[in-house]
Amino acid sequence: MTHSHEPLIHIAKRDSLVWWKGWLIRLISLLLALIVSALFIYSLTKLNPVKVYGAMWDGAFGTAKRSWVTVRDTAFLLCIGIGLAPAFMMRFWNVGGEGQILMGGLATAACMIVFGDKLPNGLLILTMVVTSIAAGAIWGAIPAVFKAKWNTNETLFTLMMNYVAIQLVAFFVIVWEVPKGAGKIGIINQNSQAGWFPQIGGNKYFLNVIIVIILIVLIAIYMNYSKNGYELAVVGESEPTARYVGIKVNKVIIRTMVLSGAVCGLAGLLLVGASDHTLTTTLVDGRGFTGVIVAWLGKFNPVYMILTTFLLVFLDRGATEITTIFGLNQNYGDIITGIILFFILGCEFFLNYRISLTRSGKGEVA
Numbered sequence: 328m329t330h331s332h333e334p335l336i337h338i339a340k341r342d343s344l345v346w347w348k349g350w351l352i353r354l355i356s357l358l359l360a361l362i363v364s365a366l367f368i369y370s371l372t373k374l375n376p377v378k379v380y381g382a383m384w385d386g387a388f389g390t391a392k393r394s395w396v397t398v399r400d401t402a403f404l405l406c407i408g409i410g411l412a413p414a415f416m417m418r419f420w421n422v423g424g425e426g427q428i429l430m431g432g433l434a435t436a437a438c439m440i441v442f443g444d445k446l447p448n449g450l451l452i453l454t455m456v457v458t459s460i461a462a463g464a465i466w467g468a469i470p471a472v473f474k475a476k477w478n479t480n481e482t483l484f485t486l487m488m489n490y491v492a493i494q495l496v497a498f499f500v501i502v503w504e505v506p507k508g509a510g511k512i513g514i515i516n517q518n519s520q521a522g523w524f525p526q527i528g529g530n531k532y533f534l535n536v537i538i539v540i541i542l543i544v545l546i547a548i549y550m551n552y553s554k555n556g557y558e559l560a561v562v563g564e565s566e567p568t569a570r571y572v573g574i575k576v577n578k579v580i581i582r583t584m585v586l587s588g589a590v591c592g593l594a595g596l597l598l599v600g601a602s603d604h605t606l607t608t609t610l611v612d613g614r615g616f617t618g619v620i621v622a623w624l625g626k627f628n629p630v631y632m633i634l635t636t637f638l639l640v641f642l643d644r645g646a647t648e649i650t651t652i653f654g655l656n657q658n659y660g661d662i663i664t665g666i667i668l669f670f671i672l673g674c675e676f677f678l679n680y681r682i683s684l685t686r687s688g689k690g691e692v693a
Contacts (some may be wrong), residue, residue: 335684335685336683336684336685337682337683337685338681338682339680339681339683340680341678341679341680341681344678349678352674352677353671353674353678355674356670356671356673356674357667357670357671360666360667360669360670360671361380361667363666363670364376364663364666364667367662367666368659368663371659372653372655372659374653379649382645382648382649382652383641383644383645383646383648383649384645385648386644386646386647386648386649387640387641387644387645387648389648393644395530395532396644397640397641397644399535399536399602400640400643401633401637401640402535402536402538402597403539403597403598403602403614404617404621404639404640405539405636406538406539406542406590406593406594406597407428407591407594407614407615407617407618408618408621408622408625408632408635408636409542409543409546409590409629409632410427410588410589410590410593410594410618411424411587411591411618411619411622412546412550412625412627413549413556413583413586414583414584414587415619415622415623416550416559416560416563416627417560417563417579417583418562418563419471419481419580419583419584420481420485421485421584421587422485422615422616423466423467423470423484423485423486423488423489423588424591424615424616424618424619425489425492425611425613425615425616426466426485426488426489426490426491426493426615427463427466427467427488427492427587427588427591427592427595427615428463428591428592428595428598428614428615429489429492429493429595429608429611430463430466430492430495430592431459431460431462431463431591431592431593431594431596431599432459432496432595432596432599432606432610432611433462433492433499433595433606434458434459434461434462434592434596435455435458435522435595435596435599435600436499436512436515436599436605436606437458437499438451438454438455438458439451439455439515439516439521439600440503440512440515440516442454443515443516443519443521443522444519448521448522451521451522452522452600455522455600456593456596459592459593459596459600460589460592460593462592463588463589463590463591463592463593463595464585464586464588464589464592465588466488466492466591466592467584467585467586467587467588467589467591468581468585468588469484469488470484470485470488470584471580471581471583471584471585472581474580475576475577475578475581476577493608496606496607496608496610497608499606500512500606500608503606511605511607512606512607513605514604514605515599515604515605515606516604517604522600523600523601523604524600524601531601532601532602534601535597535601535602538593538597539597542590543629543632543633546629549586550627555579555582558574558579559579559583561574562576562579562580591615598610617639621635621636624671624672624675638667638671642663642664642667642668643664645660646659646660646663646664647660649663
């Protein structure tokens with residue numbers, strides 16, 4: 328009989344976790360993140376962490392205008408996350424959200440510039456909606472077709488499509504620049520406001536929120552209660568299994584990426600037609616990639632995605648505020664954001680795995 332040493336720590340995957348325990352783990356991780364961030368703040372800046380956290384809150388909700396900007400940014404980022412969720416649920420690594428949003432924005436800007444003085448505003452906005460959705464859908468369909476037909480690497484393909492979209496936008500910015508030689512478009516239809524989304528209740532961002540809420544409901548129904556949603560979930564779990572049960576995998580891949588690109592194109596519409604009213608190569612500002620974090624952290628669940636999006640936007644606006652109020656380098660705000668995200672991402676390990684200690688470090692092997 329021989330003796331072997333068993334590890335003192337045993338890690339095993341959880342079968343299931345009671346919902347309140349999951350939220351308790353998330354709450355503990357958030358509290359630990361705030362404590363570690365407070366230690367970092369005080370050790371390097373000697374500032375009162377409570378005042379710093381208060382400034383972050385003021386940056387996001389200090390005034391009615393700031394609150395609505397936070398809501399606007401949350402709605403926009405959530406729209407991207409909702410758009411990317413079906414593709415990632417299918418295990419299609421769509422990192423081309425940035426390009427799909429830009430193409431939707433480009434289509435929107437084209438309609439506003441070309442038809443701004445030719446169509447009634449209602450018909451113009453309808454045209455913008457259709458073309459932005461179509462542009463994003465096409466941009467999403469291209470890598471999907473190549474993946475389905477020739478098994479290309481979707482990560483590299485969608486990533487490269489981002490750069491193609493940036494160059495297309497750069498070209499049309501020069502074509503439409505005002506004045507000539509300025510290298511930028513400026514505010515589109517600033518005087519006539521043709522193509523601008525109407526205000527509801529005197530607030531120009533409220534319509535954005537309504538559109539995104541409708542999208543959340545529709546995508547949630549599609550992913551959880553439709554045949555197509557079931558098929559993309561099966562494909563995501565195992566392509567061989569999906570083929571065995573008769574699911575046409577290639578069709579599912581193309582269909583899902585058309586949907587994903589269409590929703591991202593709609594996000595481009597919200598950005599150009601409802602918020603910024605302009606077009607630049609940096610318009611999306613990396614939020615196409617942040618949407619990936621939203622989708623993954625939210626586990627493709629719309630409710631979780633709302634909370635994740637709100638946290639990310641709050642941290643971003645709060646970090647900007649503390650750099651202004653306390654005269655800190657932008658890196659300080661980024662580090663605080665990074666610490667909090669590190670703990671939130673880290674808690675996913677404890678949600679999925681169970682850690683136990685063995686009573687003895689020895690075990691017998693016959």
